[in-house]
Amino acid sequence: MAPMRGRCNKKEANRGAWTAEEDQKLAQVIEIHGPKRWRSVAVKAGLNRCGKSCRLRWMNHLRPNIKRGNISDQEEDLIVRLHKLLGNRWSLIAGRLPGRTDNEIKNYWNSHLSKKIKQNEEPVRSSRWQEPGTVKTKVQDMDSVAKRSEEGTSKTLEDSKYSFGGDGFFDFSNEDPMNLEWMSKFLELDETLYDFP
DNA sequence: AAGTATACCAACCGCGAGCGC
DNA sequence: GGCGCTCGCGGTTGGTATACT
Known part of the structure; x- marks a missing residue:
């Protein structure tokens, strides 16, 4: 061993x-x-x-180019959007925020945003859409589906019921599997996320 | 001023995936 | 194909700073 x-x-x-x-x-x-x-x-x-x-x-x-502290309103908004979309996938979220680390975002979420969100909305399946103990499996399933979609080999989504919140913003539970192509595109870059109001 | 509660953040832990042999 | 090693991720813990009583 x-x-x-x-x-x-x-x-x-x-x-x-x-x-x-x-x-x-x-x-x-x-x-x-x-x-x-x-x-x-x-x-x-x-x-x-x-x-x-x-x-x-x-x-x-x-690491060079690390930003410390002072998360701006724009960054905060982006974190909220990305979290709604991706759940607790901190490394992916951090990848959209130059200079920020997954650990910092995770800490910021846990200490600031989770409370803020809780105040503002009903408890939906935002971050808990992954059942405890199955987090990795589901997340990685999504990755592999996205990958297959990119490769044009996507077959089935029988066990995929992705839901990203109660406002219907991103709810894939009844979606055609081919819509996962959108997800794979997002993983490349979803520019709309950067359109701040 | 002292004690306690809360917030924040750095670091650790356990797990799974990927890779090379 | 199996095994061991490395890496990366997300959850959790523990220490310190700050606020409150």
Whole structure:
């Protein structure tokens, strides 16, 4: 059995907040070797951290062009729209917000927006349209369907009942499977999302 | 001023997918 | 095809800062 598949060694690895020195070492190694092979990056940097910890630190803090704090009204609006459309797919949402990280958006949603949304609307299946324990499966099904659609090989959506909220804005539950082509297009770029009122 | 509650954010954890051998 | 490793994702936790009593 492989030791800790992708997990940090809790006994040996450093844990907790990163120091400036660790940040510097990590940045140096990434500058030379690039942001990949995180485990070897951790070793090369002489950091007593696991690879995924290094990756997280880089992605959320050290990466160039990261914006910190001050999420604008426009960004907030976009997050709300995207969340309505995609659910808790923070990495996809972050991909639409240059300089923002999935972790930051997730935190912002959990601490600000979820409450705001709750105040403003009836509890619909906005973020919980994925049943607990089946999140990955359904989400990835959607990905693969979108991919097949792109490839022109989409076959069936028997078990796909995507619903994105109670206002009928994005409700695919009775849609023709071919409409998933729209979804795949969105995953490329949906410019209408950027039309702020 | 001290104690408590709440908000926020960084980091960790567990899981599944993809890839190479 | 099976196995092990790496990566990426989303959920959760824990520490710190701030607000409140």
